[in-house]
Amino acid sequence: MSIASDEARKQLDRLVALGYPDVADVSAAAFRALARPLIDALEQCDPDADDPQHRLGVDILLIPTRELVSPESLIARTSIYRMAGFTTMPPRDIASFLPQDGFEPPEGPFYLVVEPHTGTCYINREPDVARKLIDSDERTPLTLEEGLAIATQHPEWLLEKNGFNLLGSRSADGRVPSIWMSQNAPRLGAVWPNSRHTWLGNAYCMSRRGVSLFR
Numbered sequence: 001m002s003i004a005s006d007e008a009r010k011q012l013d014r015l016v017a018l019g020y021p022d023v024a025d026v027s028a029a030a031f032r033a034l035a036r037p038l039i040d041a042l043e044q045c046d047p048d049a050d051d052p053q054h055r056l057g058v059d060i061l062l063i064p065t066r067e068l069v070s071p072e073s074l075i076a077r078t079s080i081y082r083m084a085g086f087t088t089m090p091p092r093d094i095a096s097f098l099p100q101d102g103f104e105p106p107e108g109p110f111y112l113v114v115e116p117h118t119g120t121c122y123i124n125r126e127p128d129v130a131r132k133l134i135d136s137d138e139r140t141p142l143t144l145e146e147g148l149a150i151a152t153q154h155p156e157w158l159l160e161k162n163g164f165n166l167l168g169s170r171s172a173d174g175r176v177p178s179i180w181m182s183q184n185a186p187r188l189g190a191v192w193p194n195s196r197h198t199w200l201g202n203a204y205c206m207s208r209r210g211v212s213l214f215r
Contacts, residue, residue, distance in 0.1 A: 004056040005042035008112070011062040011153050012039070018077045018152065023069050034068065034109040038211045042112075061113040061149045061205075068109040070095065071144055075179075075188040078151040080158065085151060085186035094188070096171040097144045103168035105145070106210025113146050113208055118161040119201030127176050128193045130202035131167050141167035142203040144177045150203065151179050151186045158186055164203035165191060 012035050021031035045056040072094045078085035087094065105111050122130040134141050142150075147166040150157060163180025170176050175190040180199055191197065 002043050002045045002056075003058055004045040004060060005039050007058045007060060008035070008039050008042055008062050014153060015062070015064065020064065020069055020077075023073055024064070035062070038062075038108065038110050038112065041211050056112075056114065059115050061116050061146065061153060063105065063111050063113055063145055063149050065105050065109055065111065066145060071097075071148055074148045075151070075186065078148070078155055078186045080155045080181075080185060083183075083185035085188065086183075087188040089188065089190065093171070093190070094144075094177075097166075097169040097175075097177045097190070098171075099143045099168055100170055103141065103143055105143070106208055107212065108210045111208055111210040113142070113149070113205045115206040116142065116146065116150055117204055118150065118157050118164045119203045120162055122202040122204075123162055123200065124196050124198045125202060126194050126196045127165050127167050127191065127202065130165070134167070134202065134204050139204040139206060140208070142205055143168035145169075146205070147177065147179050147203055148188075155186060162201045163197075163199050164201045167202055 012032060016028050016031060021028045024031055042056065072091040075085040075087050122133055131141060144166050147164060158181050163178065166177045174193050176193065178189050178191050178200055180187055
C-alpha cells in the first residue's frame with residue numbers, strides 16, 4: 001500500500017460515511033468498487049519517485065465526478081464543529097456552475113486533484129484578475145466539485161486558511177462559485193467576476209489525474 005493509495009482510501013471512507021452512495025443511488029459496495037481502479041493505480045505511487053508520474057503522497061483529493069454525484073446536495077454534507085454546511089442558492093443555480101474549457105475532469109467516476117490549495121496568495125483579488133495570475137503561475141483553478149471536496153475532506157482549511165472562489169467553474173451569467181465560513185459553518189455561494197472580498201482566495205491545484213494517466 002502506497003502513501004497515496006492509503007490517503008485515497010481514507011477519503012473514500014469519509015465519502016461513504018457521509019452518505020455519498022445514497023446521493024449516487026448505489027450501494028456502498030458499488031460506490032467503493034467504482035473508485036477501485038484509481039486506488040489500485042495509486043499503489044504504484046511513491047512520494048520519492050524520480051518519475052513525477054509516480055510521485056504522489058497525501059497531498060491529493062479524491063473527486064467523484066458530477067455524473068456520479070451531483071453537487072447540489074453536497075454542501076449540506078460538510079460540517080465544522082457539527083455545524084452543517086449550507087447554501088441559499090436553489091439547486092438549479094448550483095447545477096449551472098459548469099467546468100470551463102480546459103478544466104473538465106478526466107474520464108471515469110473518480111479522479112484526483114494534486115496539491116490543492118485555497119489560494120491564499122490570491123486573496124482579495126477579482127476572479128478575472130486572479131485567473132490571469134493563476135495561469136501565469138502555471139497553476140490550475142479548482143472547479144465547484146473540487147472546492148466541495150476541500151470542504152468535505154479538509155473543512156478546517158476554511159478556518160486555518162481562507163474561503164475561496166472556484167474559478168474553474170462558471171455559470172452562464174458569469175458568476176463563479178465560492179465557499180466560505182458563515183454563521184460558523186461552511187457556506188456555498190457565488191460572486192461576480194469583477195468583485196473582490198477580503199476573506200476569499202482563489203483556489204487552485206497543480207494537476208488533475210484520472211486512472212488512464214497512470215497507465
